[in-house]
Amino acid sequence: MDSQIIAAAIAVMGTLGGGLVTVWAQREAKKMASLEKRIQRYSNEIRARQAQEDIAAEWLCELGVASSERAAKLMLRDRTEERRGLRPEIGPSGVRDR
Numbered sequence: 001m002d003s004q005i006i007a008a009a010i011a012v013m014g015t016l017g018g019g020l021v022t023v024w025a026q027r028e029a030k031k032m033a034s035l036e037k038r039i040q041r042y043s044n045e046i047r048a049r050q051a052q053e054d055i056a057a058e059w060l061c062e063l064g065v066a067s068s069e070r071a072a073k074l075m076l077r078d079r080t081e082e083r084r085g086l087r088p089e090i091g092p093s094g095v096r097d098r
Contacts, residue, residue: 053073053076057076060072
């Protein structure tokens with residue numbers, strides 16, 4: 001009779017342990033999914049800001065403020081760094097889909 005009680009206790013402990021592992025794995029999977037969504041959102045935001053910079057550079061070139069789009073981008077980046085203390089460091093090739 002004692003061996004049956006011990007076997008039942010071991011079975012219950014194994015079942016509880018398996019349940020805890022399953023709950024932990026699901027929680028980690030949800031965290032990873034949330035992080036992947038956040039990364040995708042940030043990647044989209046970076047691409048949108050790069051597109052905005054491209055359009056602004058085209059516009060400055062059309063207005064005759066800069067001799068080329070590349071020169072206009074450098075002017076925009078220099079002015080942003082001067083006024084805000086920030087300079088973009090991630091180029092289009094730095095934003096890749098996984």
